[in-house]
Each structure stands twice: as structure tokens, then as C-alpha cells.
Amino acid sequence: MSSRLVRLTAIATVAGAFSGLFGVGGGTVIVPLLILWFGYEEHEATGTSLAAIVLIGLLAAVTHGLYGNVDLLKGVLIGVPALGGVVAGTALQQRISTRAVSGIFAVLLVVSAALLVL
């Protein structure tokens, strides 16, 4: 097996495990490794990661569905506004301070983590 294929397999396996375990896409694993191991530029890594996530997310959703964990209606309920959000978000990229958004998002995540655990 070529070293390239071995590395892609490693990325896929860890990202897949992250996705199956936490219900996220796996991008946090994929993006930095595409940059580090394959010399991707950041935007390319993000875009390519999203393509992978479509497949990974699908596999993970089906697997969890087989375990009986999925509530389809609620998934649609939260997914539909998100679709609108993605279109708006990509359009806003040039006009909004992503720095500020990143900062706010980080705070939101800390608050959410605290609420979850406490």
C-alpha cells in the first residue's frame, strides 16, 4: 500500500471514529491532517473535508439508525434552518469578521460544555 493511501486510511479511520462516537462530522481530524500530511492549503482542506463528511456522516447516521438512536423528525427540524444558515454563512464570509465569530463561537462552546456537565 502506498504511503499516501496509508495516511488517507488513518485520517478516514480516526475521523470516522470521531463521527460515530460524538455525532460530529470529523472535520477537526481531517482538516489539520490534510494540511500537515498532504500540504493542503487551509481552504482546500476545509472544502475537501466537507466532501468527506458527507460520506462519513451518512455512514455514521445509518449505523446509529440501525442501533435505533436516530430521531428523524428532530433531525429535520434542526437541519432545515441549518441549510439556510450555510448559504447565508458562506455568502457572509467576505463581509463579516470571522475573527469575531470564531471568538463568540468559542465562548458559546465553553458555556454549552459547562451546561452539559454541571
Next chain:
Amino acid sequence: MDLGELLGTLAVGLAAGVTSGLLGVGGGILFVPGLVFFLGLAQLHAEATSLVAIVPVALVGAWRQKSYGNVRLRDGVVIGVLSPLGVLAGAALANAVPERALQIAFAAVQLYFAYRLARRALREPSVQPP
């Protein structure tokens, strides 16, 4: 489900989508707590349900990124296709551990995301150059 819960859900969904489109971070890290806090799902079920929302959101995101020339499709597809073993292992583990352990682990992941975002925020210029 009352009106407050519905509105909360829609707001979180919207926020997750916007941050996903804006930052390239997935929606899952926001979908999961949204589903837990506003729709009363258990941690495991929220995670599983989040994945349902992630697929179309990632699809739209990938489509747009492709139009900007940012997607190396072959690598992306290869990674996706090679993921089943990892997915199975992750899902099996999620189903095996106690709810509390999964919550704590997920909260740790959120803190890690927050750390990465904060670092990124500190590195970046205020507005992205075109």
C-alpha cells in the same frame, strides 16, 4: 414541544449552519447540545440525530466550496469511502459507554473546539481578504 423549544431549535439550527458556512467547522458541535437542551434528547440520541442534519449541511457546504475551487474531490471521496471501520468502532463505543461518560467526553470535545477556535481567532486578520 412548546413554542420556546421550537424557536430555540430553529435558532440553534440556523446558528450551526451559519457558523458552518462561515468557519468551515461542522454543525454537529452545536446540533448536539441544541437537541439535548431544546428537544430533550439523551446525549447518545442527540449525537445520532445530529448526524442526520450534518449530511445535507455538509453537502451544501461542499457544493459551494467546490464552486470556489476548494474541493479535491478524489481525496475527499477516498477518505469517506475508507471510513466505515472507524465509524463502526466509534458508534459501538458510543453505544457501550454510560450516558454520563459520553456527556463528559463530548463536553471535553467542545472545549477542545473552543481552544482551536480561540487560537484561530487570535491569528486571523479582522476581515478575510477577498
